[in-house]
Amino acid sequence: MKVLVTVKEVAIVEDGFEIAGTEVDDTYLGYDLNEWDDYAVEEAVQLAEAGDDVEVVAVTIGPERSEETIRMALAKGADRAVRVWDDAIADVELLDVETKARLLGAVVEQEEPDLVLSGVQANDDSFGATGVALAETVGFQWAAVVNALDTGTVLEEGVASVRRELEGGVEELTDVDLPAVLTIQTGINEPRYASLRGIRQAQSKEIDTRTVADLGLDASVAESSLDVTAMYEPESESDAEYFDGDPDEQAAQLADVLVEKGVVSE
Amino acid sequence: MTVLVVADHRRGELRDVSFELLTAGRELADAAGAELHAAVISGDTDAFADELNREGVDAVHAVDHGEEFNHDVYAQAATALADDLAAEFLVVPNSVNGLDYAPAVATRLDRPYVSDAVGLDYADGTLEVTREMYGSKVETTVAVDDGPFVVSVRGAEWPPAEGTGDAAVRAFDADVDEAAVGSTVRGFEEVGGGGDVDIGEAEFLVSIGRGIEEEENLELVEELVDATDAMLSSSRPIVDNGWLPKNRQVGQSGKQVSPDVYLAIGISGAVQHVAGMKTSDTIVAINTDPNAPIFDIADYGIVGDLFDVVPELVEQFGGDPPDV
Ligand SMILES: Cc1cc2nc3c(=O)[nH]c(=O)nc-3n(C[C@H](O)[C@H](O)[C@H](O)COP(=O)(O)OP(=O)(O)OC[C@H]3O[C@@H](n4cnc5c(N)ncnc54)[C@H](O)[C@@H]3O)c2cc1C
Numbered sequence: 094m095k096v097l098v099t100v101k102e103v104a105i106v107e108d109g110f111e112i113a114g115t116e117v118d119d120t121y122l123g124y125d126l127n128e129w130d131d132y133a134v135e136e137a138v139q140l141a142e143a144g145d146d147v148e149v150v151a152v153t154i155g156p157e158r159s160e161e162t163i164r165m166a167l168a169k170g171a172d173r174a175v176r177v178w179d180d181a182i183a184d185v186e187l188l189d190v191e192t193k194a195r196l197l198g199a200v201v202e203q204e205e206p207d208l209v210l211s212g213v214q215a216n217d218d219s220f221g222a223t224g225v226a227l228a229e230t231v232g233f234q235w236a237a238v239v240n241a242l243d244t245g246t247v248l249e250e251g252v253a254s255v256r257r258e259l260e261g262g263v264e265e266l267t268d269v270d271l272p273a274v275l276t277i278q279t280g281i282n283e284p285r286y287a288s289l290r291g292i293r294q295a296q297s298k299e300i301d302t303r304t305v306a307d308l309g310l311d312a313s314v315a316e317s318s319l320d321v322t323a324m325y326e327p328e329s330e331s332d333a334e335y336f337d338g339d340p341d342e343q344a345a346q347l348a349d350v351l352v353e354k355g356v357v358s359e
Numbered sequence: 360m361t362v363l364v365v366a367d368h369r370r371g372e373l374r375d376v377s378f379e380l381l382t383a384g385r386e387l388a389d390a391a392g393a394e395l396h397a398a399v400i401s402g403d404t405d406a407f408a409d410e411l412n413r414e415g416v417d418a419v420h421a422v423d424h425g426e427e428f429n430h431d432v433y434a435q436a437a438t439a440l441a442d443d444l445a446a447e448f449l450v451v452p453n454s455v456n457g458l459d460y461a462p463a464v465a466t467r468l469d470r471p472y473v474s475d476a477v478g479l480d481y482a483d484g485t486l487e488v489t490r491e492m493y494g495s496k497v498e499t500t501v502a503v504d505d506g507p508f509v510v511s512v513r514g515a516e517w518p519p520a521e522g523t524g525d526a527a528v529r530a531f532d533a534d535v536d537e538a539a540v541g542s543t544v545r546g547f548e549e550v551g552g553g554g555d556v557d558i559g560e561a562e563f564l565v566s567i568g569r570g571i572e573e574e575e576n577l578e579l580v581e582e583l584v585d586a587t588d589a590m591l592s593s594s595r596p597i598v599d600n601g602w603l604p605k606n607r608q609v610g611q612s613g614k615q616v617s618p619d620v621y622l623a624i625g626i627s628g629a630v631q632h633v634a635g636m637k638t639s640d641t642i643v644a645i646n647t648d649p650n651a652p653i654f655d656i657a658d659y660g661i662v663g664d665l666f667d668v669v670p671e672l673v674e675q676f677g678g679d680p681p682d683v
Binding site: 217 | 620
């Protein structure tokens with residue numbers, strides 16, 4: 094069985110930052126593995142540990158810098174990694190869902206996985222759509238916002254028995270035929286830390302870089318239909334009263350409010 | 360031109376976002392000089408269609424098929440109806456079910472998809488969608504100029520449509536291909552309820568987020584909870600890490616709370632968290648980041664390090680702060 098897990102290196106904005114044009118100025122950005130993808134990687138690795146002969150392939154769309162992030166997936170137990178990139182993609186400011194689904198779809202067609210795991214959303218652009226759009230693009234079944242997956246039925250019956258986490262503490266129990274794409278919600282498992290041994294081994298594992306042409310696609314795939322026309326810090330609607338001073342002074346003012354509101358007695 | 364919105368329902372009830380969609384849809388329809396159509400798929404479609412017939416709605420389409428949400432049925436029905444009406448705009452909720460079918464519909468219709476809109480503008484053939492990035496730290500406008508479009512709308516951003524309309528109610532036969540339905544919903548389960556505590560009952564909630572960093576540090580907030588006789592709740596990462604049980608989680612997928620005072624410590628104020636606590640009477644936030652979105656809804660704010668402020672607060676109430 095082959096499990097493909099999509100991972101994304103996301104940009105994280107520092108506390109004090111500046112916007113240059115329609116982007117956050119580079120100097121205020123850090124990079125990390127997308128939180129939701131970390132759980133997807135763990136779920137894939139757990140499947141591999143539970144079954145005989147399960148191969149886990151991590152795939153990302155990203156520049157060379159993102160190899161650092163994809164190596165985290167390798168260090169945690171993915172067998173191989175594929176990185177999709179070329180100049181046409183690099184030129185796009187905001188990759189739309191369709192483009193990501195078509196690029197990843199071409200990888201799915203080359204790799205022919207039985208199961209694709211991806212994060213529910215990426216915490217930078219938070220489209221929350223790539224997994225389901227990918228499933229539709231390649232004709233797989235799917236389920237979104239999965240917070241439990243029955244490993245046994247996946248490995249033995251070719252069915253993904255999942256729980257989908259709905260709003261307000263309600264979960265939906267659903268069976269999905271394979272091949273399928275599942276979008277993974279945080280909390281489904283406990284992502285492991287990469288061991289030192291894993292990190293060392295990851296250095297020697299293969300990262301296979303594929304261009305748009307390698308994927309058999311035309312460069313026009315990278316033409317995004319979305320255009321970022323403005324980026325700004327949201328105008329604060331806050332009319333909060335701020336407590337200034339040293340921590341003890343701040344705490345004293347807050348204590349007064351709590352007493353005044355009647356939730357704490359002196 | 361037609362704006363088509365697709366309602367959301369669960370276990371026999373239309374969800375609030377359905378009526379908010381009507382408002383968002385009407386705004387778009389006005390800007391584009393279009394009609395507003397609503398669709399309801401599955402469930403008690405007759406009753407739902409009546410409820411959706413609110414002011415400003417021109418037509419309601421009822422697709423009678425099964426009781427509950429199934430993404431394959433929704434994807435097929437929404438695609439067929441959008442095609443049939445040649446709807447320029449398809450507007451769907453950015454709910455968990457929206458996440459489960461809308462991207463597939465956009466793919467089938469070969470239309471651009473923009474998710475989680477908090478604002479919509481349409482002029483001269485271009486749709487401008489306002490959305491947030493980087494955990495609400497920045498807002499962007501994204502233009503899509505080769506319509507038609509599919510856009511999903513964030514809950515609680517538009518007021519619900521009111522009044523009674525005079526919409527034409529029609530049955531739409533979506534002709535669902537059963538062979539293409541590859542997922543089976545086996546049922547529902549309530550989780551995270553029960554247990555010994557109900558954070559929904561608390562007058563004073565001390566709520567902790569990822570700012571606490573380590574499980575051991577929870578001791579500090581527990582000391583505050585003891586000293587103030589409060590109840591302890593948290594944002595999602597604390598529960599994901601297994602540091603607190605699920606029944607302590609506030610938010611969209613956790614519990615809705617509305618205490619007299621909600622004290623958010625080291626919580627950024629992500630939309631899914633805020634959805635569960637914004638109706639609290641008084642909201643207080645302690646956060647090192649002056650731009651944290653939680654301050655937008657707070658009544659009182661402390662920009663500061665929780666490891667400095669919380670021990671002082673514990674002392675204010677006669678407690679003995681642990682060393683963390
Ligand atoms: C479908 C879906 C459903 C979800 N449901 C929920 C839900 O029900 N509830 C929920 O909470 N989330 C939910 N989420 C997750 C949500 O998007 C956020 O990831 C989460 O709320 C973030 O939690 P946080 O604020 O604790 O962490 P972060 O966003 O990481 O924020 C931590 C904050 O702590 C501050 N901080 C750090 N150190 C300190 C310090 N020493 N002193 C003071 N402040 C400090 C930081 O400045 C930051 O603002 C859901 C997500 C999805 C996709």
